[in-house]
Amino acid sequence: MSSGIAIAQLADGQYTVRIKIYNETTNAYGYLQSQDKWPTLESEFDFQFSEEDVERIRKNARLGSDLAVESAFRYDKLPPVFSNPGKLTDSNATSAKIAAILKRDLPQRQIIKWVAESYNGPYWSIANDDYGLPKYKYFNPHIWIAYKSDGKCYVGFVTLRQVYSGGGTYAALAVAWTSTKDGKGIDCIKVK
Numbered sequence: 001m002s003s004g005i006a007i008a009q010l011a012d013g014q015y016t017v018r019i020k021i022y023n024e025t026t027n028a029y030g031y032l033q034s035q036d037k038w039p040t041l042e043s044e045f046d047f048q049f050s051e052e053d054v055e056r057i058r059k060n061a062r063l064g065s066d067l068a069v070e071s072a073f074r075y076d077k078l079p080p081v082f083s084n085p086g087k088l089t090d091s092n093a094t095s096a097k098i099a100a101i102l103k104r105d106l107p108q109r110q111i112i113k114w115v116a117e118s119y120n121g122p123y124w125s126i127a128n129d130d131y132g133l134p135k136y137k138y139f140n141p142h143i144w145i146a147y148k149s150d151g152k153c154y155v156g157f158v159t160l161r162q163v164y165s166g167g168g169t170y171a172a173l174a175v176a177w178t179s180t181k182d183g184k185g186i187d188c189i190k191v192k
Contacts, residue, residue, distance in 0.1 A: 013048075014046055015046070015049055016046055016047070017044060017045055018042070018044040019042065020041070020042045023039050023040075074184060074186060075184055075185070077186075078186070079144065079155065081144045082146070085115035085118065085144075088116055090124075092124075092173065093123065093139050098160070099114070101160065102143070106175060110149070111146075112146045112147055112148060113145070114146070116144075117142045117157075119140055122140065123141070124139060125140055135164055136164055136176075137162050138161040138176060142157040143157060143159075144157045146186065146191045152185060152188070154184060155184050155186050155191075156178060156184065158175045158178050159177045160174065160175060161174065162174070
């Protein structure tokens with residue numbers, strides 16, 4: 001069974017682990033400075049390794065990687081789009097319709113707040129196939145959402161579209177794409 005986390009095949013025994021954390025810095029002109037000017041933390045510790053620890057090490061590596069990604073890509077407050085949303089004036093994409101679509105198409109997410117981004121162009125664009133026939137029409141403003149999933153809060157956006165049904169008609173408006181699987185994290189208390 002492969003977990004995706006590579007661990008060198010080591011013999012049971014004691015090893016010295018050396019850790020060096022540094023931040024590359026630049027000078028006033030934006031050029032990388034020499035390593036002796038970088039802020040650096042270094043340390044080492046002894047580690048007693050046993051082959052029985054491999055699965056636990058892999059599990060902790062996955063958890064650590066997930067936590068690092070979650071911590072690195074977080075909002076400290078809602079993006080400005082939430083305090084300066086666009087106005088919805090199209091009868092095919094009203095606030096009530098979009099709220100229902102989000103609830104229907106994203107059932108695994110508890111939508112806390114959503115807004116349409118401010119957009120100055122046409123609300124709709126048509127995507128055609130290689131023969132010039134319509135495939136779908138999409139709603140140009142992105143819909144930004146703050147939502148809860150598995151007890152954590154996130155911010156992301158979705159796009160909406162209507163697939164061409166033929167005969168000049170389109171299917172119901174639906175979520176076409178989401179920015180990421182889980183969006184960028186945010187503390188739930190900051191979603192107001």
